Amino acid sequence: MKTAKGTIEHNNWKEEPYYDQVPLKSTEARIDCIFHGDIEARALTRYLMQYPTPETCHYSGYLVVDGTLGGKSGRFVIYEIGDWMKGVASSNWQIVEGSATDQLQGLKGHGQYQAEHDKTVRYELSYEL
Numbered sequence: 001m002k003t004a005k006g007t008i009e010h011n012n013w014k015e016e017p018y019y020d021q022v023p024l025k026s027t028e029a030r031i032d033c034i035f036h037g038d039i040e041a042r043a044l045t046r047y048l049m050q051y052p053t054p055e056t057c058h059y060s061g062y063l064v065v066d067g068t069l070g071g072k073s074g075r076f077v078i079y080e081i082g083d084w085m086k087g088v089a090s091s092n093w094q095i096v097e098g099s100a101t102d103q104l105q106g107l108k109g110h111g112q113y114q115a116e117h118d119k120t121v122r123y124e125l126s127y128e129l
Contacts, residue, residue, distance in 0.1 A: 001109070001126045004069060006037015008113070008121040015049070025051040033063060039125065041067020047080070057084040062096075069127070074104030078111075089115045093125065104129065
């Protein structure tokens with residue numbers, strides 16, 4: 001497997017509650033992500049987020065990534081699941097099998113990142129074509 005590394009910018013974060021009854025809160029977040037590094041791409045991102053406490057969040061969602069990976073172009077989808085606790089987001093990724101197009105067809109892999117709020121997000125993706 002190859003390893004891709006770089007950073008992610010989370011832009012235009014729009015998070016709206018769809019359930020908000022103390023102590024639980026449920027939201028949907030829409031984010032425009034920009035990848036830099038071994039992945040140069042933009043990703044439309046949607047998360048469902050659950051806040052059992054104001055200091056804790058569990059989330060999952062999909063990133064539709066459009067750009068290049070290791071110099072090859074195409075689109076692919078990442079399924080993400082994670083937790084935000086004590087100010088740190090920890091996420092795990094899985095590339096959705098069969099989602100890759102163009103030069104990235106057949107792409108498989110998994111990855112992760114950890115990020116503090118309002119800090120640079122550094123990702124690592126192990127993949128094979």
